[in-house]
Amino acid sequence: MGRVEGKVALVTGGAMGMGESHSLLLAREGAKVVVTDINAEAGEATAQQIRDEGGEAIFIQHDVASESQWQDVIDQTISAYGHIDILINNAGIVISKPNETTTLEDWDLTMAINSTGVFLGCKLVVPAMEKASGGSIVNISSIYGIIGAPNAAAYQASKGAVRMLTKS
Numbered sequence: 001m002g003r004v005e006g007k008v009a010l011v012t013g014g015a016m017g018m019g020e021s022h023s024l025l026l027a028r029e030g031a032k033v034v035v036t037d038i039n040a041e042a043g044e045a046t047a048q049q050i051r052d053e054g055g056e057a058i059f060i061q062h063d064v065a066s067e068s069q070w071q072d073v074i075d076q077t078i079s080a081y082g083h084i085d086i087l088i089n090n091a092g093i094v095i096s097k098p099n100e101t102t103t104l105e106d107w108d109l110t111m112a113i114n115s116t117g118v119f120l121g122c123k124l125v126v127p128a129m130e131k132a133s134g135g136s137i138v139n140i141s142s143i144y145g146i147i148g149a150p151n152a153a154a155y156q157a158s159k160g161a162v163r164m165l166t167k168s
């Protein structure tokens with residue numbers, strides 16, 4: 001029996017990188033996985049790989065910076081699987097620049113995806129988890145949300161925000 005047998009897990013940024021790994025591992029441990037990402041082709045491929053391995057998964061295209069898309073994803077998850085037990089707030093971007101060359105657009109985009117995306121996921125999934133009598137939320141911050149470095153100002157600020165939002 002897997003460690004998350006029968007649970008329903010939603011993984012943002014599940015098309016590639018760590019999110020793909022989180023999705024595959026959760027499925028191998030028995031979860032039904034909802035893979036979301038802005039990248040539909042790679043996201044569908046992650047969900048297909050899970051199904052090819054005998055697991056259950058669907059892909060939903062999703063920009064984590066959009067509140068309305070978050071609500072759609074949660075509604076589609078409940079409609080497909082009945083409940084949500086696990087949310088992995090993984091989607092994130094890095095724009096590697098020091099503060100003085102970071103544009104306002106760089107800053108706003110990084111904050112929208114890395115910080116606001118996590119805020120929205122936590123806010124909107126909790127009512128669904130309360131209906132199901134509980135759940136777990138995993139927010140992926142970074143060592144760069146704790147320590148300083150010279151070349152990723154917006155990223156560091158966004159990941160520090162994730163760390164403190166999670167504590168709150």
Ligand SMILES: NC(=O)c1ccc[n+]([C@@H]2O[C@H](COP(=O)([O-])OP(=O)(O)OC[C@H]3O[C@@H](n4cnc5c(N)ncnc54)[C@H](O)[C@@H]3O)[C@@H](O)[C@H]2O)c1
Nearest residue numbers: 013015016017018019037038039062063064090091092142
């Ligand atoms: N890779 C590392 O060494 C490392 C270290 C610490 C923290 N992290 C964090 O882990 C997470 C995953 O990192 P990774 O290295 O796998 O990144 P990655 O770039 O390989 O994958 C990120 C995924 O997020 C998706 N994405 C980007 N913008 C999105 C949006 N607006 N809405 C939904 N999905 C979106 C991308 O399409 C991609 O599939 C990030 O939050 C990152 O900051 C990574």
